[in-house]
Amino acid sequence: MNTTKFALITIVVGAAVMAFAHWYSIDYLFFASYTILQFIVLATAWNILGGYCGYVNFGSAAFFAMGAYSSVFMHKFYPLPIPALFIVSAIVSGIAGFGMGYLTLRLRGSFFAIATLALAVVLQTLVVNWEYVGGSRGAYIIRPESIEFAGITINYIEYLFGLMLLLTIIALVTARAIERSQLGFGFATIRDDELAAEACGVPTLRVKLIATTISGAFMGMAGAPFPYYIGYLQPSSAFGLEYAVNSIAMPMIGGTTSWVGPLIGAILLGSAQQYATVSISSEVNLLIVGLMLVAFVIIAPNGLIGLVQGWRRAWRKP
Amino acid sequence: MASSITIEKVHAAYGAVRVIEDVSINVKAGETVALLGTNGNGKSTLMKCVMGIVKPVAGNIVAEIDGEKHDLVGMKTEDIVDLGIALVPEGRRLFPRLTVEENLLLGAFRPKARAQIKTNFDFCCEAFPRLAERLKQLAGSMSGGEQQMLALARALMLAPRILLVDEPSVGLAPLLVARTIDAIKQLKDHYQLTVLMAEQNFTQAIRIADRGYVIVHGKIAFEGRSADELNNNDLIRQFYLGM
Secondary structure, eight states, X not given: OOHHHHHHHHHHHHHHHHHHHHHHOXXXXXXXXXXXXXXXXXXHHHHHHHTTSOOOXXXXXXXXXXXXXXXXXXXXXXXXXXHHHHHHXXXXXXXXXXXXXXXXXXXXXXXXXXXXXXXXXXXXXXXXXXXXXXXXXXXXXXXXSEEXXXXXXXXXXXXXXXXXXHHHHHHHHHHHHXXXXXXXXXXXXXXXXXXXXXXXXXXXXHHHHHHHHXXXXXXXXXXXXXHHHHSEEOHHHHTOHHHHHHHHHHHHHHOSSSTHHHHHHHHHHHHHHHHHHHHTOGGGHHHHHHHXXXXXXXXXXXXXXXXXXXXXXXXXXX | OOOEEEEEEEEEEETTEEEEEEEEEEEOTTOEEEEEOOTTSSXXXXXHHHHTSSOOSEEEEEEEETTXXXXXXXXXXXXXXXXXXXXXXXXXXXOTTSBHHHHHHHHXXXXXXXXXXXXXXXXXXHHOHHHHHTTTSBGGGSOHHHHHHHHHHHHHTTOOSEEEEEOTTTXXXXXXXXXXXXXXXXXXXXXXXXXXXXXXXXXXXXXHOSEEEEEEXXXXXXXXXXXXXXXXXXXXXXXXXXX
């Protein structure tokens, strides 16, 4: 199946989801699904660097927060519609991804992971001390009730949900296209053996920089509408541990070698968290992530995809 | 169609640790030259210097490809590969989680090599029938000898003019070492390659080498102008074979 066909299918599925949600029309459903979609984008973005290239990024929260704070900055400086904020955030976080890659990609394995973690800490300190975007007090963004769109009034949360759905589609189509391209092969060689990749003539530094840039840009875009969604943004929520942990755990649980993995992982883990938030307590969230991660590392180290592939192989040769 | 490599007075170091001192080597067109030495004497580092993976501290490395001279020092690895210089890395270094076919196709990552991917792929399948039988198998699941063949075949997918082979015998049974060395010889004859081979298996290496150098503690200890000269030499017995 080529990329255009796949894109069309995801658009149709996306439209169906949108139509269903509109027909159901419960505000809470929009709120909860928005979070899940946001995590699909984050997980997919993480997977482009972490899954395809094998470079574990612990700084997802930094890129996400950069996207969110770009929106806050623009809101104060020159308010733009949210689709334009996506582009601003993509540029800011993409550049940050490129810069981080350039500075840290000589490090491998756990050293790279630690460097990305440090990036998040540094950025959080910067934001805390930056009054213009609210500093440690945080910034309020009053969300309008609804938005006029071609003469139709749309509920604002539904509008945010629709935009996030669109971003999810773009992220998934991009991830899948990369997977099947020459670039994706380049990523796979780096994951398997970087020296061998160089010996094959893969321009490893350039390929890795492309990965950090794309990955960073998508994480930033996932964060762009966040201030409008949450209404009040403070550093500790934008840089929350849950973003870093979830964007690693979700691809791990789904399987890191394919675009399906982060999608399944995010839906599964995201729904479980939403359910726990309502039924038990919002603090149980990370506990669930932790338990599921431990369980999956033991039962299915290659994620759900690996598990299914294993069954298939066993099925074929009885 | 001459392709040769001249390494002149190269020094290389990892931080403060000097690995190679004042090494000069040349490989003339169509020759097979062996770089002999035991572990930790700088053979692999020299190979990496040629490929631009390690930057030499001083010295010149010049490759002549089909009559055109290129200064390799300071060039990026991917550009050196593009010139037609291929490295078979030590310890095979395949992509274990990809199939044999994917490993081969990845060998031709560079645009120049991609243009003739079909011919090179067919040649590899013909030269290594074992691999042709196993195209869909994961590279990591093959035996050591087969993996070494795949590593060689992958380098050939670049249609190189100069082939650098780093320790093809590592981790292989004696019979497979002999087979691998034979395969290198065959490929060299068929493709009219210029080959520089780093090896510690002295007897196997000089079977196919025209000439050789012995490297000890990062310096060239002996230059053998023919295989015979290497074979009957007291210095080599002393430095290298420890007799």
